[in-house]
Amino acid sequence: MxxxxxxxxxxxxxxxxxxxxxxxxxxxxxxxxxxxxxxxxxxxxxxxxxxxxxxxxxxxxxxxxxxxxxxxxxxxxxxxxxxxxxxxxxxxxxxxxxxxxxxxxxxxxxxxARTMNRITYTSLPAVTVYAASGIAPGGGPDNVSPVVDRILPPLLHSLQESGVDFREPGIFWYEPVEGSDDLRVRVSWIAAGDPVEHPAWEVVTLPEVVHAAVFDYRGDMRGIGDAWQEFMSGLAEAGVTMTGAGREVYLESEPLPQSHWLTQLQQPILRLPSKH
Incomplete structure (x- = not known):
């Protein structure tokens, strides 16, 4: 032993x-x-x-x-x-x-380049879209991505099957649900010509934005949350006041691999920064 x-x-x-x-x-x-x-x-x-x-x-x-x-x-x-x-x-x-x-x-x-140098300022025209929506239990890719994956394919299928005229780019935006931590996720494509009502989508007109900050992100969707954080930090550093829901506009997407996607982040602001 x-x-x-x-x-x-x-x-x-x-x-x-x-x-x-x-x-x-x-x-x-x-x-x-x-x-x-x-x-x-x-x-x-x-x-x-x-x-x-x-x-x-x-x-x-x-x-x-x-x-x-x-x-x-x-x-x-x-x-x-x-x-x-x-x-x-x-x-x-x-x-x-x-x-x-x-x-x-x-x-x-x-x-x-510093983030502030990558932020540009512009106005956004009103645009009418065909949209679908769902509720996420909070912000961030972990909460939002599953909702997008659930509501986006049926919307695209319905638009294609109906023969309605629509066009790129896709526009997503997010709205807080009052009284909760939830977030309403909206995905859409632009209505081309006169909009057509249909049970499979909502016809939504996004209003004109007089002042908007814009930030371009190239990369896959795993990094979209990080891009928003960088964008928001840059706006805070610039001292601007944000107003209304931010948007994601998918300028370059499928059939490209996600690593090559170009997404424009748009945030309405109250007024332009003083140093602009």
């Missing part, structure tokens, strides 16, 4: 870790001296310890290790645990890769 120090050395763990495994019932000593409290381990327990160490090295939890050790078929249990861990890692890597791309994009913009 091995002392706790010997067993720890062979298993490449600390004696403190073995005491922890004992305390939680994961790997208990084969014998504990009733007088001294010294722990002793058998050679056969080394395979249990190495399996625990392996699983921990793959980022598996102690609960995962306990599940394997208590299984009648440890190899099958290990395969199942590792397959599950692999799926978790794949999801995590994808999320981190997306965040890395956003960070790179932000660094690139920070190293280039």
């Amino acid at each position: 091995y002392t706790i120090g010997e067993f720890a050395a062979y298993g490449r763990v600390s004696a403190r870790m073995l005491r922890h495994y004992d305390a939680i019932g994961l790997l208990t000593p084969a014998r504990v001296d009733a007088i001294t409290g010294y722990r002793r381990y058998e050679s056969s327990q080394l395979s249990d310890l190495t399996r625990i160490v392996d699983l921990r090295g793959f980022g598996c939890s102690l609960d995962d290790a306990a599940e394997v050790l208590s299984s009648g078929d440890r190899d099958a249990a290990t395969r199942a645990i590792l397959a599950r861990r692999r799926e978790d890692l794949a999801v995590s890597i994808a999320a981190d890769t997306a965040r890395l791309a956003l960070i790179d994009a932000r660094l690139s913009r920070l190293e280039g």
